[in-house]
Amino acid sequence: MSTQLVSDLSIFVLSVLVGFEVISKVPAMLHTPLMSGANSIHGVVIVGAMLIAASAHTAAGYVLAFVAMAFAAMNVAGGYVVTDRMLQMFRRRPTPPGKTDGPAA
Amino acid sequence: MSDFDTAVRLVYLASAVCFVLGLHLMNSPASARRGNQVSAAGMGAAIVVTFVVVAHDSTITSTGWIVLISGAALGTAAGLVGARRVAMTAMPQLVSLFNAVGGGGAALVAIDDVVRLHSLHIGTAPLQVSTTTALDVVIGAVTFSGSLVAVGKLQGIVPGRPLMLPGGRAVTYAIAAIAAAGAIYEMTGRLNLWVLIVVVVAALVFGVATVLPIGGADMPVVISLLNAFTGTAVAMAGFVIDSSALIIGGALVGASGGILTKLMADAMNRSIGNIMVGGFGTGDAAAAVAGDPSATVREVSADDVAIQLAYAARVIIVPGYGLAAAQAQHEISALADLLEDRGVDVSYAIHPVAGRMPGHMNVLLAEANVPYPQLKEMEAVNPEFGQADVALVVGANDVTNPAARRAGTAISGMPILDVDAAKSIVVIKRSMGHGYAGIDNELYANPKTGMFFTDAKAGIASLSTAVKSL
Missing domain, CATH: 3.40.50.1220 (TPP-binding domain)
Known part of the structure; x- marks a missing residue:
């Protein structure tokens, strides 16, 4: 095994463990925003999409890069916005009538 | 490592810290919104630094820039429209759709790698790349097609009741065997583009054939499992292109999806295997059988x-x-x-x-x-x-x-x-x-x-x- 593989593997395993630790503390009430927020995080694949766009020199490469960029950008933008939309609805006190978009309590 | 590389890697590390902190802040409804913003800030930093890297390396062609920016614009627009318009009852569909595009994006990163090597007439790769490429492509493609079927079921485009394919299980197993054989061939370091295409197609069909027979009411488990798959596929893509940001981000999502899958299966008193085999339930909560009329209530x-x-x-x-x-x-x-x-x-x-x-x-x-x-x-x-x-x-x-x-x-x-x-x-x-x-x-x-x-x-x-x- 190369050094690179060992170090990547270490990062992967430790991240999974950190993930288990942090996520097991999220209350069931927030599981939908959690999943949607985690969804936004896997949008980090946009970094990979940008790098393949940077190395593309053939028609096939451009097509793959374009689709990957569109997929990843949709994942990031949509994921964060919809998670925020959900979380701002969780309020300690109900909103006063006539005011539907106030800040979270 | 040059100073530039060091700086770039440190920014990716900061992004990863933001992801973890963001998830940590989700432990209470009072701080969760801030958590999401912290996570988004980390994502913003990763995207900006990647832009800098792309510009700095200057290997990108002008067509490459057009592709990058137009793809980003299209995806962002689609994502924002979906996120703003979706009804809260339709949230599972949207999350499934994001699972599909995330898994699809991860598979494309690995496919692109093979296509690029193929055009350079390189047919072999180190084990690290070939193994993770094969895993990324299989998991990413299964997630992509499986999630789209889940979207269809939740949206009512595809019937929510369990749909058995003609030939049933045997066909599904045969497709799985083809995908697995191709993937193993690739894993040994021989990166053949044509074999990879067969693997992609088989994995896509397998995703459809696996989710179709699952009843609509089992969807909480299916969505969670596909979420875990997407995370894993993204982490594998990170191995392929040696990116710690992708590995960490993907691993966090894999863990989250894994925990939720287990919680949901436990709450339904069913094993994950039993749910994936499918054929259970009527889909939506509509009563299948009339109740006992003699029961006195x-x-x-x-x-x-x-x-x-x-x-x-x-x-x-x-x-x-x-x-x-x-x-x-x-x-x-x-x-x-x-x-x-x-x-x-x-x-x-x-x-x-x-x-x-x-x-x-x-x-x-x-x-x-x-x-x-x-x-x-x-x-x-x-x-x-x-x-x-x-x-x-x-x-x-x-x-x-x-x-x-x-x-x-x-x-x-x-x-x-x-x-x-x-x-x-x-x-x-x-x-x-x-x-x-x-x-x-x-x-x-x-x-x-x-x-x-x-x-x-x-x-x-x-x-x-x-x-x-x-």
């Missing part, structure tokens, strides 16, 4: 129920998917407000699978302006039923059935809400139809239980009117 009227509720000290509302299906969240919230104004202590008992994805019911009630301190999880609320004067069950069935405590029934061992411990129970239901498990609910025959046969939305509205007139 006590029927109550809106006025009876209103009096019970209005003069109670403590009421626990038990919402199920039927409530969401009837779009009665706002009605129940209005009724709860009326009761609170009369000094009744109101809370909601939420079973983990009360919805189409983990935590779905909480979001639906939050949207209807229910303050979150009233939303209680099963473990927290079960001891409180004993002190409740009225338990009001709306659209929930199997998760309230005391038969689960006995051995030998279809739901034995399933964790349930201890509704029968309340002093009085009111069940709002359209008919005596069965729930998802297809068995009689013993709660309905309990002498403490009053059945209020009506449509959830209209029925709750009539309760509010009756309470107001008291």
Whole structure:
């Protein structure tokens, strides 16, 4: 095994463990925003999409890069916005009538 | 490592820290919104630094820039429209769609790598690249097509009931074998583009063939599992292009999806394997079999129920998917407000699978302006039923059935809400139809239980009117 593989593997395993630790503390009430927020995080694949766009020199490469960029950008933008939309609805006190978009309590 | 490389890697590390902190802040509804913003800031930093890297390396062609920017613009626009417009009831579809594009994006990163090597006439790769490429492509493609089928089922485009393919399991296993054989061939370091294409196609078909036979009511598990797959695919893509940001981000999502999958399967009292084999349930909560007509139940009227509720000290509302299906969240919230104004202590008992994805019911009630301190999880609320004067069950069935405590029934061992411990129970239901498990609910025959046969939305509205007139 190369050094690179060992170090990547270490990062992967430790991240999974950190993930288990942090996520097991999220209350069931927030599981939908959690999943949607985690969804936004896997949008980090946009970094990979940008790098393949940077190395593309053939028609096939451009097509793959374009689709990957569109997929990843949709994942990031949509994921964060919809998670925020959900979380701002969780309020300690109900909103006063006539005011539907106030800040979270 | 040059100073530039070092700086870039440190920014990616900072992004990863933001992701972890963001997830950590989700441990309370009060800080969760800030957590999401922290996570988004980390993503922003990763994107900006990647832009800098792309510009700095200057290997990108002008067509490459056009592709990059137009792809980003199209995807962002589509994502924003979806995120702004989606109804909260349709949230599982949107999350599935994001699973699909995330998994698809991850698979494309690896496919591109092979295409690029192929055009350079390089047919071999180090084991690190070939193994993770094969895994990324298989997991990413299965997630992509499987998630799209899940979207179709949830949206009602594809029937929610279990659909068995002609040839059934044998065909699915054969496709799986083709995908696995191709993937193993690639893993040995021989990166053949044509073999990879076969693997992609087989994995896509496998994704469809696996999700089609799964019933609509098992969707919370399926979505969670596909979420875990997407995370894993992204992490594998990180191995392929040696990117710690992708590895960490993907691993966090894999862990999150894994935990949620386990929680959902436990709450349904089914094993993950049993759910994936499929063929279970009717899809949506529609009653498959009519209930036993000879069962003696006590029927109550809106006025009876209103009096019970209005003069109670403590009421626990038990919402199920039927409530969401009837779009009665706002009605129940209005009724709860009326009761609170009369000094009744109101809370909601939420079973983990009360919805189409983990935590779905909480979001639906939050949207209807229910303050979150009233939303209680099963473990927290079960001891409180004993002190409740009225338990009001709306659209929930199997998760309230005391038969689960006995051995030998279809739901034995399933964790349930201890509704029968309340002093009085009111069940709002359209008919005596069965729930998802297809068995009689013993709660309905309990002498403490009053059945209020009506449509959830209209029925709750009539309760509010009756309470107001008291």
